[in-house]
Amino acid sequence: MTTTAAAAHRPARAAALRLEEITDANLDAALGIRVRPDQERAVAPVVKSLAEAYVHPGVAWPRLIVDDGRPVGFLMAFLDIDWHGDGSAPRSGLWRLNIAAGEQGRGYGRFAVESVAAEIRRRGGTRLYVTWHPGPDGPEGFYLGLGFRPSGERSGDQTVGVLDLGA
Template structure:
């Protein structure tokens, strides 16, 4: 896909792979395309039943998130994440987790600027981040 930089392609699975995972894990995955009008500009997928997170945390896990290169830096990622936060709150979730690659500071910096905190934990060479919602 030409929608991401080479570096970004290392950080997120191709959307077709994510959709296959969603199909195979339909009770767990919540995939959505991100549109600007009629134009698809990104993809997001939640894990709505994360097995690695204590149920007491009442959390969702942001499993996949990408915005096409030509639409990055324009606020669309933040707006998409705002909608995900709305869904989390509607579903009465207290926490949203994600993990990200640490190379070249992105997307780590994006998440930290949004309000996530660094848990200090690594999962498969990715830093685990947490956003407290309540």
């Protein structure tokens, strides 16, 4: 394996990874994030997420995932939403995760989940929720591997998972 090929397959380096707020300066980079074609049915494009963030201010938390100045993914969290519509139990979690097609398998998804978990903890939360499309080509294995467990709930046709973040 050449040095360039080896570098392309090494895990993401935590020191070079960061989240950026979506601004005028990085909007086009965020909009350019595309998942693999076979994943497009399972996750909405970034443009839809940003439109939803616009109509849900204060709830949506969109961020560009950047590795050493290079955009590699997009995430959007939801923070303290009224999940059941009765005010009984606000929830926070990962709403969208889009890792660019050529950047998958390098630790960026794990970094995204850990970053959302850190933000939820910072705000006093103890659980991180996520939904996924079930099936062999979906992200269930990824989420289960990070410690999520199915909650027994469904959101439309998706499985609801939860990760306990501790007290």
